[in-house]
Amino acid sequence: MTLQLRVYVPPHPLIKHWLAVARDAATPSVLFRSAMTELxxxxxxxxxxxxxPTEETTVQTPLATCAATLINPQIPVAVVPILRAGLGLLEGAQTLLPLASIYHLGLMRDEATLEPMCYLNKLPEKFNPETRVLITDPMLATGGSIMATMAELVHRGVDPSLTRIxxxxxxxxxxxxxxxxxxGLIIYSACIDEGLNEHGFIVPGLGDAGDRIFGT
Structure with missing residues (x-):
């Protein structure tokens, strides 16, 4: 069986709602941040x-013993927010993955070449090969930043099949x-937009997500 990239666009009404709020140019930073958290x-x-990762076990209810499934604490989970804008999605991700390790990776785009430049790398030298890695980045535009992130993670032992974006x-x-x-990589996105403009920004997109999150 040939592996193929999979992109899921969940049809959840809350995802659609908060995407609409985030797209609106009139949305102030404080509400934009809330939209990013919810997304x-x-x-x-x-x-x-x-x-x-899960494990099967049994638990004792007040009435009987029954089968149960728990998150396996022995297999590490990591979240890698791509700075700056990836921080906007981090808070929401952490509410569901409270025990995950957070590793920051700072990338900025050279507006002349549209190529990413790394200014902060807090990734470990080597990941456990079983680590589940979640990457957060509001916008996959030209692909430069996410490709650089994936290359760095794979170099440090991350399995792309265990990675989610x-x-x-x-x-x-x-x-x-x-x-x-x-x-074989799997991506979860609120929407796949039509393309890029001459400056490499997604259209219709969100504008500059980092600037909108931090009000700069």
């Missing part, structure tokens, strides 16, 4: 299906690059 929460909820909007250009390089 991070609901998209992570969807991404966690059949991804979080949570974003708010994605453009075909980024998805095509990821599909060619990492077949």
């Amino acid at each position: 991070g929460r609901w998209l992570t909820y969807e991404a966690a299906r059949e991804w979080l 949570v974003c708010v909007v994605a453009a075909p250009a980024a998805l095509q690059k990821l599909s060619a390089a990492y077949p």
Whole structure:
């Protein structure tokens, strides 16, 4: 069976609602941050299906013993927010993954070349090969930042098949690059937008998510 990139756009009404709030240019920063938090929460909820490691056990109820399923605490889970904008989705993700380790990766785009430049890397030297990694980045536009992130993670021992990407909007250009390089990777997005403008921004998109989150 040939592996192929999979992109899920969950049809959840809360995801659609908060996407609409985030898209609106009139939305103030304080409400935009709330929208990012909620999108991070609901998209992570969807991404966690059949991804979080579990173990079978039994528990004693007040009346009887019964089979039960628990999250396996022995298998590590990590969240990698791509700075700055990935922080906007982090709070929502953490509410569902409270025991996950958080590793920050700071990338900024050179507006002349549209290539990513790394200014902060707090990833461990080597990941446990069983680690489940969730990457948060609101916008997959040209694909430069997410490709650089994936390359760095794989170099440090992360299995792409155990990796999930949570974003708010994605453009075909980024998805095509990821599909060619990492077949089998799974992405959860609130929407796949039509494309990029001449400046490499997603259309219709959200504008600059980092600036809108932090009011800069």
